Amino acid sequence: MPTKSTFEDVNIPLVDVWTFLFEKPRDFPQDKVIYTDPVVPRSYSYSDVKTATAGFGKGLKEAWNWNKNDVLLLYTPNSIDIPIITWGTHWAGGVVSPANPNYTTNELAIQLRDCGAKAIVTQRAYLKNARAAAQIAGIQEDHIILIGEKNDSNSVIRHVTDICELGVSQGSYHQRTIPENPEADLAFLVYSSGTTGHPKGVMLSHVNIVSNILMLKAGEGVNLSWVGGHDNKGDRILGFLPFYHIYGLTSLVHQAIYNGLELIVMTKYDLEKFCSNIQEYKITLAYVVPPVLLQLAKDPSIDRFNLSSLRMMSSGAAPLTKELVEAVYQRLNVPIKQGYGLSETSPTTHSQPWDTWRTFVGSAGILLANQSIKYMSEDGDELPAGETGELWIKGPNVFRGYLNNLEATQNALTSDGYFKTGDVGHEDKHGNLFITDRVKELIKYKGFQVPPAELEGKLLGHPEIEDAAVVGVYRPEQATEVPMAYIVLSKGSLGDAAKERQIMEWLSARVANHKRLRGGIEWIDEVPKSSSGKILRRVLRVRAQKKKLPSAKL
Template sequence: MPTESLYPPIEIPDVDIWAFLFERNDKPYPDDKAIYIDPFTSRTYTFADVKSTAIDFGKGLKALWDWQKGDVLALFTPNCIDTPAITWGCHWAGGILSPANPGYTAEELAFQLKDSGAKALVTQLALIATAKKAASIAGIPHDRIIVMGDERDKEARVKHFSSIRNTSGTSRYRRTKLDPAEDLAFLVYSSGTTGHPKGVMLTHRNIVANVLQGMSGEANLLKWDNGPDKSGDRIIAFLPFFHIYGLTCLIHHSLRAGLALYVLPKFSLDAFCDIIQTYRVTFAYVVPPVVLLLAKHPDVSKYDLSSIRMLNSGAAPLTKDLVETLHSRLNLKVKQGYGLSETSPTTHMQPWSDWDKTIGSVGRLLPNLTAKYVSEAGEELPAGQTGELWVKGPNIFKGYLNNPERTADSLTPDGYFKTGDVGYQDENGNFYITDRVKELIKYKGFQVPPAELEGLLVGHPLVDDVAVIGIYDEGRATEVPRAYVVASKATEPVGEKHSNEIAEWLATKVAGHKRLRGGVRFVEEIPKSVSGKILRRVLKARAEEETSGKTVKAKL
C-alpha cells in the first residue's frame, strides 16, 4: 500500500494566491508589519505596502499593455524586495509569472522567453543589455522591458516598474477572476537531460497547498511574534527567488506567516554572517555548500550566529559528517527537506525535534501527500527496499508546457508524479534519497543538463566526441560537471592547456552554474551502448578510480 502522511490532513481552500494572501480573515499580524527588508539600503515593504504596490502594478499592466488572463510576465533579476509586489501584481491582473536565472546568457534567456510566450520582461538595470538582446531574439518589443530595484535609467530609455504602477486612469480596472485548480500562477523552468529546460506549469492551487503543507506541524514553529521581544522569527533570504525553493519557501511563506525576510541579492559568506549577527536572524533556508562553509571556513568564527534556532537544508543531499561537524563547531542545528520544481516544491521535511535522530533522511511526508517507491518493473516496493519515488498530492504540477509526451511520461493516470529520484523509507516513515534515475547534475541545487553541455562542446574544434557527468567535489560539497573529451586528431598530443581552453570557451556560452568546474579529461573513446547511448556509469566509475586510485567496476 502507498504510504500516507503521518500528519493529519489539512484543508486546502479553493482560492487563488491573491485571495489566499491578501483577502484572508485570519491574518494574525498587523498591516504595518515589515515583511521584506533590504539590509543594505534599509528599504522595506510592509504587508500593506506589498498589497497596494501589487494592485497598482496590476492595474498598470492592464492599462498599458491590455494585460489578459494567461499572459506571461518574465522576471530576470537577482533577489530584490520588489519581486513579491511585481509577482502578485501580475497575478492580480490574471497573469502568469516566469522567473529566469539572472546568470543566463542572452540565448538561454531568449529560449525561456520564446517557450513561455512571455509578453513582457522585468529586469534590473545592470542586466539590461542581456535582457534587450534576449528580447530581440524572442520578438519582445523593447518598450515591453521595464526595470526594478533601486537603480533607474537616468536617461529614461527604460521605464521603472514604479512608472507602470503610477499609470493614470486605472481606477476602472478590477482583479481578474481565476480558477485556482486550472489557472497557472508560475512557469518555472527545470532543466532536462535532453538539453533545453522544461516549463513546469504550477497552478494557484499547487502553491497555496504547498505553503500550507510547509507551514503545518513542526514547520509552524516559525511565527510572527516569536522570541523574547515578541518581534517574531527573522529569516535570511539568499536562495534565488527564481528557483522554486526560494519562490515558495521564502516569498510566499514569509507573507502568509508574517515573518521578516532579510533579502540578499546573492550569497556572500561575510554578508550572510554579518546580517545574522546584526539583525539576530533566527532561521535560514540553506543548501549543503553553505553548510560546508559554516562548518569549516575560518572567517565564520568572527561572527555571533547564536540567534539561529534552526537551519533547513534542501536542493541536494546533506551528509551526516557535515551535520555533526557544524553542530560541533557552532552549536547550530540543521535539518533536511526534499522537493522538486514539479512539487511546488516541498514534499518531505525532517521535524525540528528529529534533526539529530534521523540524519541523512529528508524527513517525513507532508500532509495531504501519498508516496510509494516503485521498482524498474513498475511494482510497488515495501519499506526498506530501494526504488524510484512517486508522489501524489495537491501540490503536484499540472504538466510540462508544450510537452505532452514528457508530461505523460512523468504523471501516471492516477495522479502520481515520478520524481526520478531513487531511495527508500524506513519502518518509522522517514524517507531517504540515495541516487537519481535522471542524469541531471546538481551544482549547489542548480540543475545542469549534460546533453546541453555536450551539444555545445562538440562545436569546439578540439572536440571530436564528448560526454559530461557530475562528480562530487568535497571541497565545494556539491556535484560539479566534468567533460570527457575525445580530441580531434589535429590536436594531439593534448595537455592541460587544451583542457583549460575548452573549459574557458564553454564558460563564455553558459550560465555560471554550468561551467566545467570538474575539469576536462581526454579519453580515447566515449563508452556507448549498441544503440549509441552514452554509458555515463562507466565514466563515473572511471572518475571514482581517478579520485580513489582503486579499480571500480561499472555495471554494464
C-alpha cells in the same frame, strides 16, 4: 499500497494565490514588516505589499492591456520588489516565469519564446542581455521593466515605479482578474532542465502553490511565528536563496508573508554578508544548501560574528551528509534539519520535524500532509515498504505538466496522478525518507540543475572536439557535484593543460555560470556507448571515482 502522510490532511481552499494571501484573515498586524532590504535600507509591511501589488497589476492593465494568462518573465537577482511584481502580475490575471539572471542571451531567449512572455522585468546591470534576448524572442523594448536603478530618461524602458504610478493615477476602473479555475489556472512557469538538454516549463497552478504553503505550515507547526524572537518582533529569515528557484520562491517569499515573518533579502550569497546580517538583524531561521554549511563548518572568518540568534537552519536542494551536520552543530550549536522537493511538486514534499533533526540525520524528512508516495522498481512494480525504488508522489502540490511538451508530461505523470520523480530512495519504519540515487542523469551543482546533454551538444560544436560526454562527480570540499567532461579530440589536436583551459574558457562563454566544467576535462580515445548509441555514463562515473580529481576549477 502507497504510503499516506502521517500528518492529518489540511483543508486546501480552491482559490488563487492573491486571494489566499490578501483576502483571508491574518493573525498578525497589517503593519508587520515582511520584506527588508539591508543595503538601502528599506522595507515593505504586509499592507504595503497588498497595496503595491494592486497598483502594479492595474499598471500592467493600463500600460499593455494585460490579459488572463499573459506571462511576465523575471530576469533579476533577489530584490524586495519581486513580491510586488509577482503578486501584481497575479492580480492582473497573469503568470510569472522566473529566469536565472546568469543566463546567457540565447538561454534567456529560449525561455522567453517557450513561455510566450509578454514583458520582462530586469535590472540595469542585466539590461544588455535582456534587450538582446527580447529582440530574438520578438518582444518590444518598451515591454521591459526595470527594478532597482533607473535607466536614462530618454529610454522607452519603464521603471517599476512608473508602472505602479500609472496604475494608481489611471487604473482606478481596472478590476482584479480572478482565475476561474485555480486548480488549473497557472500561477508560475518555472523551468527545469531535462536530461535531453532542453529546458522544460513546469506548470504550477494557484492551488499547487497554496497547497504547498499550507502543507509546509502543517509540517512546521508552531515553530514559525510572527511573535517572539530575540526582540519580540518574531522570527526573521535570511533570504539569500535565489527567488527564481522554486526553493527560494516558496520557502522564503511566500512563507514569509503567509506566516508574518520578516525576510531580510540578500541580492546573492556572500559568506561575510550572510554572517553580518545574522548578527545585525538577529536572524532566527536560515534556509541553506550544503555548500553554505560547508563554509560554516570550516571557514575561520565565521568566528568574528555573533550567530547566537540562530535557532535552526533547514537545508534543501541537494543531499546533506551526517558528518557535515555534526561539524556545523559542533561549531555553532545550531540544529540543522533537511527537506526534499522538486520544482514539479511546488516544491516541498518532505521535511524533518524540528524535534527529530539529530535522531534521523541524513534523512530528508517525513512526507508532508495531503500526499501519498510509493516506491517503484525499474520494471514499474510497486515495492514493499522499506525497499529502495523510484519515488512516485501524488498530492495537490503536483504540477499540471510541462508546457508545450505532451510527451514529457505523459512520461512524468501517471493516469492516476502520480509524479515519477526520477529520484531513488527508501523510508524507514518511522517514515523517514532517505534518498540514495537518481534515475535522471541531471547533475546537481549547488542545487542547480545541469543537463549533461546540453553541455555535450555545445562541446561538439568546438572545432577540435570529436566526441564528448559529461558526468557529475562529487567534490567533498565543496559539498556538491560538479560537471566533468570526457573528450575525444580531433586528430592532430594535443590534449594538454593549455588545451583544457582553452576549451573550458570557450564553453564558459556559452553557458550560465553553474554549468561550467568545474570538474575539469579528461582526454579519452572513445566515449563508451551502448549498442543503441546511448552514452554509458555509469561507466564514466566509476572511472571518475577511481581518478583523483584536479583542484576545483571555477
